Amino acid sequence: RVSRNTHFYHMHPVVDGSIMSGKSLLLKVILLGDGGVGKSSLMNRYVTDRFDSQSFHTIGVEFLNRDLEVDGRLVTLQIWDTAGQERFKSLRTPFYRGADCCLLTFAVNDLQSFQNLGCWKKEFMFYSDVKDPERFPFVVLGNKVDMEQREVGEDEARAWCEENGCCPYFETSAKDDTNVTAAFEAAVREVLAAEDQIDHALLSSTIDLHGNRKTSRVSCC
Numbered sequence: 001r002v003s004r005n006t007h008f009y010h011m012h013p014v015v016d017g018s019i020m021s022g023k024s025l026l027l028k029v030i031l032l033g034d035g036g037v038g039k040s041s042l043m044n045r046y047v048t049d050r051f052d053s054q055s056f057h058t059i060g061v062e063f064l065n066r067d068l069e070v071d072g073r074l075v076t077l078q079i080w081d082t083a084g085q086e087r088f089k090s091l092r093t094p095f096y097r098g099a100d101c102c103l104l105t106f107a108v109n110d111l112q113s114f115q116n117l118g119c120w121k122k123e124f125m126f127y128s129d130v131k132d133p134e135r136f137p138f139v140v141l142g143n144k145v146d147m148e149q150r151e152v153g154e155d156e157a158r159a160w161c162e163e164n165g166c167c168p169y170f171e172t173s174a175k176d177d178t179n180v181t182a183a184f185e186a187a188v189r190e191v192l193a194a195e196d197q198i199d200h201a202l203l204s205s206t207i208d209l210h211g212n213r214k215t216s217r218v219s220c221c
């Protein structure tokens with residue numbers, strides 16, 4: 001399963017310091033969550049529009065690319081799917097660096113997987129070394145909503161999201177293709193919104209620097 005994904009990989013030349021594919025922006029999103037919650041199924045549904053009821057546990061990481069357009073911007077979404085089982089921790093954590101968004105995933109019929117969301121968030125923060133932890137975009141996915149036996153209510157999940165940085169929440173089914181596209185597009189929107197904020201902050205600090213220089217000249221002379 002690991003080597004299969006190399007078919008989907010294509011090099012993105014670096015143009016003017018930013019990684020571009022044609023005119024599209026390359027964004028890396030990473031799926032984290034307990035083993036068996038449906039991370040690989042969500043990625044495969046989104047990229048290949050297939051669902052396999054007999055899928056194997058992931059070992060290490062795999063990734064697939066999909067091009068899309070969000071709010072008029074062309075994006076190549078590089079989706080990194082990780083192994084949720086504890087024994088594969090050392091194989092997945094080196095791949096957290098450079099992620100633009102983290103998709104925290106649980107299964108609505110598995111309470112433990114919901115209770116572990118906080119641990120996944122911590123693990124991501126620890127190994128990704130993100131520059132601005134307060135503003136880093138997360139999206140939460142409650143998968144397997146097609147299952148009748150739920151152990152986690154939608155309200156409970158939304159409350160967790162509120163308490164954890166007001167991240168967007170989607171109830172998904174990789175099996176029925178419910179909200180899968182919406183969830184990945186939301187991840188792109190979160191990244192673009194965060195980048196717009198950074199651009200705005202940079203612009204403001206440039207103006208401040210200019211102002212400071214003027215002030216120091218006055219005090220020098």
Ligand SMILES: Nc1nc2c(ncn2[C@@H]2O[C@H](COP(=O)(O)OP(=O)(O)OP(=O)(O)O)[C@@H](O)[C@H]2O)c(=O)[nH]1
Pocket residue numbers: 033034035036037038039040041042052053054055056057058059082083084085143144145146147172173174175176
């Ligand atoms: N009913 C239902 N089953 C699902 C759904 N998504 C995944 N599954 C099933 O759940 C099982 C685990 O799915 P995976 O996608 O392999 O889970 P994973 O999160 O990638 O697991 P690891 O690779 O071990 O981390 C498989 O048998 C899938 O067919 C869903 O939305 N609904």
Ligand SMILES: [Mg+2]
Pocket residue numbers: 039040041056057058081082083084
């Ligand atoms: Mg998997």
